[in-house]
Amino acid sequence: MSRELNILIVDDEPIVLKRLKSALEKNGFHVETFDDGEKALRRLEEKDFDIVVTDLRMPGLDGMQLLEKVLASGKNVKVILITGYATIEIAREALVKGAYDFIAKPFKPNDLREVITRAARELE
Amino acid sequence: MSIITVSSNSRKISEEIGKRSAAILEYQIFGQETLVTETSTSYGTPGEDFSRTLSDSPSLRGISSKKRKELLACLQAQFARFLLADNIVYTGPIGHLFIQGISHVLKVYVAESIEDQASRLMDEEQISLNKAMKIIKHREKDHSKWIKETFGVDDPAPSSFDLKIELDKVDIEKAYQLIVETVGEKRFKAMTYSRNQMADHELAYRVRALLVDLNPDIRVLSQGGEVTVYSKSPGRARERSLKVIRERVETIDGVVKLKVNVREDLFRRMEKGKR
Numbered sequence: 510m511s512r513e514l515n516i517l518i519v520d521d522e523p524i525v526l527k528r529l530k531s532a533l534e535k536n537g538f539h540v541e542t543f544d545d546g547e548k549a550l551r552r553l554e555e556k557d558f559d560i561v562v563t564d565l566r567m568p569g570l571d572g573m574q575l576l577e578k579v580l581a582s583g584k585n586v587k588v589i590l591i592t593g594y595a596t597i598e599i600a601r602e603a604l605v606k607g608a609y610d611f612i613a614k615p616f617k618p619n620d621l622r623e624v625i626t627r628a629a630r631e632l633e
Numbered sequence: 634m635s636i637i638t639v640s641s642n643s644r645k646i647s648e649e650i651g652k653r654s655a656a657i658l659e660y661q662i663f664g665q666e667t668l669v670t671e672t673s674t675s676y677g678t679p680g681e682d683f684s685r686t687l688s689d690s691p692s693l694r695g696i697s698s699k700k701r702k703e704l705l706a707c708l709q710a711q712f713a714r715f716l717l718a719d720n721i722v723y724t725g726p727i728g729h730l731f732i733q734g735i736s737h738v739l740k741v742y743v744a745e746s747i748e749d750q751a752s753r754l755m756d757e758e759q760i761s762l763n764k765a766m767k768i769i770k771h772r773e774k775d776h777s778k779w780i781k782e783t784f785g786v787d788d789p790a791p792s793s794f795d796l797k798i799e800l801d802k803v804d805i806e807k808a809y810q811l812i813v814e815t816v817g818e819k820r821f822k823a824m825t826y827s828r829n830q831m832a833d834h835e836l837a838y839r840v841r842a843l844l845v846d847l848n849p850d851i852r853v854l855s856q857g858g859e860v861t862v863y864s865k866s867p868g869r870a871r872e873r874s875l876k877v878i879r880e881r882v883e884t885i886d887g888v889v890k891l892k893v894n895v896r897e898d899l900f901r902r903m904e905k906g907k908r
Contacts, residue, residue, distance in 0.1 A: 601820035
């Protein structure tokens with residue numbers, strides 16, 4: 510992608526946000542982080558993002574609900590779900606609802622980087 | 634980017650449906666013969682032993698229970714190796730049992746009525762309908778027994794499959810169409826999670842195949858190259874067991890970290906004490 514890629518990350522664990530933000534900014538991506546699904550959704554209404562990376566299990570608005578709301582907005586955005594509670598049923602449900610990819614925690618930042626790079630190519 | 638396993642109560646039908654589906658989808662295809670040949674090459678054991686393991690029920694005159702577990706571990710490791718490639722169809726009776734819990738694997742069961750199977754056998758073997766029915770029933774009984782003894786499950790259990798096609802209700806052309814449509818659904822698309830799981834399974838099975846001679850019930854788990862081995866060993870043999878497992882697994886490609894849990898096998902210790 511020729512312009513800077515805008516990524517929004519949502520996770521209720523601050524350590525995950527810090528780690529992912531730092532890893533992805535090294536690749537030249539612009540990253541904003543939120544520890545709450547509602548706050549993330551409000552930010553998504555204000556600004557266009559290319560990629561949303563969201564944790565699945567969060568208090569309040571969870572990752573699956575955020576996925577549905579983001580896709581219902583009709584914006585051209587890829588949503589990647591991450592979770593420490595992956596099962597075959599949840600993974601399939603996420604894809605059926607339109608998730609771009611589904612990654613089980615723990616994962617290496619490079620795994621996410623590869624998925625983001627692939628998603629960015631498809632957004633071009 | 635998906636995988637399809639086609640099982641059936643009729644080998645001919647599973648091969649025909651597998652071939653046609655693979656051709657329509659432009660997927661690669663392999664069956665039991667390829668699995669046996671490649672496993673034989675990889676593990677240096679005669680293909681005949683693997684074939685017998687896949688067809689014969691345990692018996693006093695046949696392959697021992699321990700040897701069967703070793704041969705099955707090799708077959709499962711080879712099977713998982715094939716499945717690392719996406720866009721592949723496997724036709725055979727054990728595909729759905731060899732790999733479980735992977736979301737981009739579509740497991741299909743095709744049921745052909747006993748009458749249709751018998752009718753075909755009558756033509757092929759020039760025998761009476763009555764004899765053909767008896768042969769088919771006997772084969773099905775043997776196969777169910779084999780599955781129960783080998784995997785501890787009833788077969789075909791509806792919960793083992795994502796799609797069940799009954800050929801007395803659906804014609805064969807519609808069967809291909811159903812498979813092609815179902816595998817095209819988003820839920821069967823490969824994703825990072827399912828690909829990583831497949832890689833974890835493949836490594837765990839490969840490690841298990843190299844250790845199973847030490848303990849036929851040895852368990853191996855893998856996550857991202859971190860391998861955990863669970864085994865049992867009696868008394869003083871425990872230290873030796875730990876050493877052998879470490880030596881063998883250290884050389885395996887893909888193993889990043891190894892944890893070995895060898896518990897004392899009290900039953901075998903007591904048995905030895907009695908001798």
